[in-house]
Amino acid sequence: xxxxxxxxxxxxxxxxxxxxxxxxxxxxxxxxxxxxxxxxxxxxxxxxxxxxxxxxxxxxxxxxxxxxxxxxxxxxxxxxxxxxxxxxxxxxxxxxxxxxxxxxxxxxxxxxxxxxxxxxxxxxxxxxxxxxxxxxxxxxxxxxxxxxxxxxxxxxxxxxxxxxxxxxxxxxxxxxxxxxxxxxxxxxxxxxxxxxxxxxxxxxxxxxxxxxxxxxxxxxxxxxxxxxxxxxxxxxxxxxxxxxxxxxxxxxxxxxxxxxxxxxxxxxxxxxxxxxxxxxxxxxxxxxxxxxxxxxxxxxxxxxxxxxxxxxxxxxxxxxxxxxxxxxxxxxxxxxxxxxxxxxxxxxxxxxxxxxxxxxxxxxxxxxxxxxxxxxxxxxxxxxxxxxxxxxxxxxxxxxxxxxxxxxxxxxxxxxxxxxxxxxxxxxxxxxxxxxxxxxxxxxxxxxxxxxxxxxxxxxxxxxxxxxxxxxxxxxxxxxxxxxxxxxxxxxxxxxxxxxxxxxxxxxxxxxxxxxxxxxxxxxxxxxxxxxxxxxxxxxxxxxxxxxxxxxxxxxxxxxxxxxxxxxxxxxxxxxxxxxxxxxxxxxxxxx
Numbered sequence: 001x002x003x004x005x006x007x008x009x010x011x012x013x014x015x016x017x018x019x020x021x022x023x024x025x026x027x028x029x030x031x032x033x034x035x036x037x038x039x040x041x042x043x044x045x046x047x048x049x050x051x052x053x054x055x056x057x058x059x060x061x062x063x064x065x066x067x068x069x070x071x072x073x074x075x076x077x078x079x080x081x082x083x084x085x086x087x088x089x090x091x092x093x094x095x096x097x098x099x100x101x102x103x104x105x106x107x108x109x110x111x112x113x114x115x116x117x118x119x120x121x122x123x124x125x126x127x128x129x130x131x132x133x134x135x136x137x138x139x140x141x142x143x144x145x146x147x148x149x150x151x152x153x154x155x156x157x158x159x160x161x162x163x164x165x166x167x168x169x170x171x172x173x174x175x176x177x178x179x180x181x182x183x184x185x186x187x188x189x190x191x192x193x194x195x196x197x198x199x200x201x202x203x204x205x206x207x208x209x210x211x212x213x214x215x216x217x218x219x220x221x222x223x224x225x226x227x228x229x230x231x232x233x234x235x236x237x238x239x240x241x242x243x244x245x246x247x248x249x250x251x252x253x254x255x256x257x258x259x260x261x262x263x264x265x266x267x268x269x270x271x272x273x274x275x276x277x278x279x280x281x282x283x284x285x286x287x288x289x290x291x292x293x294x295x296x297x298x299x300x301x302x303x304x305x306x307x308x309x310x311x312x313x314x315x316x317x318x319x320x321x322x323x324x325x326x327x328x329x330x331x332x333x334x335x336x337x338x339x340x341x342x343x344x345x346x347x348x349x350x351x352x353x354x355x356x357x358x359x360x361x362x363x364x365x366x367x368x369x370x371x372x373x374x375x376x377x378x379x380x381x382x383x384x385x386x387x388x389x390x391x392x393x394x395x396x397x398x399x400x401x402x403x404x405x406x407x408x409x410x411x412x413x414x415x416x417x418x419x420x421x422x423x424x425x426x427x428x429x430x431x432x433x434x435x436x437x438x439x440x441x442x443x444x445x446x447x448x449x450x451x452x453x454x455x456x457x458x459x460x461x462x463x464x465x466x467x468x469x470x471x472x473x474x475x476x477x478x479x480x481x482x483x484x485x486x487x488x489x490x491x492x493x494x495x496x497x498x499x500x501x502x503x504x505x506x507x508x509x510x511x512x513x514x515x516x517x518x519x520x521x522x523x524x525x526x527x528x529x530x531x532x533x534x535x536x537x538x539x540x541x542x543x544x545x546x547x548x549x550x551x552x553x554x555x556x557x558x559x560x561x562x563x564x565x566x567x568x569x570x571x572x573x574x575x576x577x578x579x580x581x582x583x584x585x586x587x588x589x590x591x592x
Contacts, residue, residue, distance in 0.1 A: 028551055035562075036071045037554045043537035043544055056537055058550055066416040073416035080412050080489060082503050084293045087496030088309050088408075089215050089399035093199055094497025101155070108150045112159055115143050177371060179331055188325045193287030199494045201312015212398070214313055217407050218294075219393040220278065220323060221305040222267050222386075226259035228252060228301045248427030251300030256436065264303060265440040266330070266384045268483025269476050271296070271304045273328045274386045275490065282322045286314055293491045296484055297414045300423050302437055304484050307411045309397075311495070316394045323392045329382035333370035335445060336383075339457040342443065342470035346454045355459050355467075367448060367461040415489060419482040438479045446474040446485065514568045 010016035029039050038060035047054045063069040064076045087094065101109070119139045122132060150159060183189070204212045227238040229249040236242050239254050253259035267274075275296075283290050294308030340346055346355045346364055354363045365373075374380050397404050414422040425431055445452045445460075451467035453460040460467070476485035496503075512518075537544050 025548070028548060032551050032555055033070050035555050035558045036074070037551065037558050038069055038072050039551065040069050040072075041547075041550060041554070043550075045535050045537045045541075047533045047535070049531055049533055056544060058554065064416060065418055067418065067421065077412050077415050079500055079503055079507075080415055081408050082507070083491065083496055083498070083500065084309055084408050084411065086498070086503070087291065087293060087491075088311060088397075088404070089213060090200060090311060090496070091213060093494075095494050098156070102153070105150065105153050105155055108146060108153065109159060112143065112146045112150065115139055115146065116160070119143070177375070184327065187327060188321060190281055190285045190322060190325045192284050195283050196288045199289045199291045199311060214396045214398050216310040216313055217395055217397050217411075218308045218310055218319060219305060220275070220308070221299065221389045221391050222271065222303045223389040225261070225264045225303070227254040229254060230300075249429050251302070251423065252429040252433045256433070259436075261436055261440040262444075263384075264437060265444045265483055267386050268304050268441070269444055269446055269485070270328055270330055270384065270386045271484070272486040274326065274388065275306060277328050278322060278326045278388070279492070281326050282314070282319070285318060285322055288312075289494065290314070291492045291495050293411075293495050294489075295411050295415055296486075296488050296490065297422050298419050298482050298484065302423075302434065302482055304419075304482070306490070308490075309407065309411060313396060319394050320392045323388045326388060328386045330384040330386070331374065332383040332445065332448070333365075333374060333453075333456070333458045334383055335453075335456045338443060338455050340455050340469070342455065345469035346457075348465040348467075350465065353465075355454055355463060364454065364457055364459045366459050367453075367463075370458045418480040419484045419488075420480045434479075437482065441483050442470055442477055444476070444483075446472060446476045450474060511565065514572060515564060516568070
């Protein structure tokens with residue numbers, strides 16, 4: 001067997017030798033990435049309104065995708081890990097509940113009640129219509145003033161909705177179409193219990209008297225759309241071959257012609273609704289407010305699935321039963337086949353301000369007309385039905401174990417990557433599988449206002465002449481999302497009792513306390529105007545340094561601050577619990 005000869009090194013001084021040398025710009029960005037410096041800083045101009053002095057401040061871009069800014073994406077991933085870690089095995093409730101209203105707030109609500117009674121009595125009084133309109137305007141003005149005072153006192157929400165209503169059926173505030181909530185007959189029934197106001201799971205006491213409060217890890221997947229090349233334990237693939245982990249055919253359909261790409265696209269678009277249904281059904285079935293934190297990512301076959309950390313324990317049989325009984329029906333007009341191709345879509349009639357058939361000129365059915373036909377049909381079926389697959393993975397996880405840390409890393413494994421980049425595409429079958437799914441997603445309607453409805457002979461809601469069928473700008477139609485157009489990270493409201501900004505502030509506070517920095521500032525007065533003004537700096541501002549100069553300064557500043565932090569950690573007694581130190585270390589370079 002002959003081997004190819006090794007390529008000779010380029011001649012010194014030649015063009016090939018010069019091109020082989022590292023680029024200075026790339027070396028600078030790589031060094032910035034190694035030190036955790038944002039490579040796409042946002043330049044803001046800070047102006048002191050008292051003195052008129054201005055200064056330029058670089059803030060991190062805050063990108064969550066590694067392809068855009070690796071340092072910012074790494075910080076975002078670590079922050080999510082801190083959030084999951086702090087809320088997973090809590091032993092107390094994260095939210096203590098709202099405080100009672102103050103006497104001042106109660107007095108304002110009483111005044112609002114008197115105005116409401118006066119307004120209702122005025123409408124029943126026989127008087128001149130013009131006089132009644134003037135009195136109503138006076139009362140409404142007083143109501144607005146009182147509600148502004150109520151909001152200024154710190155009450156959340158509004159006391160009562162406004163009196164004005166719209167009868168426009170195309171308006172978002174108009175009457176909603178309701179359908180029967182009767183469950184399907186082909187799904188199992190679920191127990192329904194009153195949900196307790198608790199988020200902490202059950203405590204187990206061992207034979208030695210030690211208390212244990214484990215939690216769980218859950219994976220939910222979608223149904224199969226056809227056999228795909230995969231690795232099975234103890235048996236070959238459906239193609240009767242044994243695959244290895246490096247096989248380029250893994251995840252691709254065994255028979256692409258019989259693979260249901262249409263159902264795969266529709267399931268991916270409506271997967272977030274299915275997850276919401278699952279948590280609603282689970283809470284009703286177990287009878288307490290189950291909390292979760294997880295991430296949605298594509299499988300190797302490019303179908304979305306979700307990993308969740310669940311606080312507390314739930315029987316696996318219950319998790320599987322709820323998955324079997326959970327479904328989401330899409331009550332849209334029929335969209336089982338394309339009536340018009342992308343290259344010959346309906347046309348816009350400027351005179352009639354409607355979309356018409358390109359051959360006959362007949363107007364297409366409006367959105368309301370299509371829904372009316374659906375309501376009038378007693379045998380109508382939903383346009384699509386989304387359900388989970390048969391495979392549901394669940395296992396218990398004890399707090400403070402290595403398994404818990406591995407699971408947190410597994411949940412956030414692909415947080416910093418776009419959906420299409422979670423799995424490498426290296427072979428022609430993989431590229432063709434990706435292209436076929438994307439072409440189906442291009443023509444799949446994503447909402448009631450999607451321009452793709454024109455391809456199915458229906459005008460979308462609030463149709464206009466600027467629609468481009470087959471070119472909707474929704475995220476689900478993009479190749480990098482694979483139909484996952486919503487949030488990739490899903491965290492329940494009472495998970496840790498903190499937002500990401502709160503977790504970031506905790507990390508900064510720990511760093512300042514470690515360094516002995518005291519920045520106690522009085523709480524800002526809501527009535528006082530800010531003493532400074534912020535605005536975006538223009539790229540052509542003469543005082544804005546070049547990006548390379550700003551990166552060099554940020555690298556030097558990061559090195560000095562990292563040295564100060566390491567010295568302070570050596571003087572301290574030890575690190576704080578958890579991995580907050582890692583997040584805080586990465587964030588110190590951007591704090592000011």
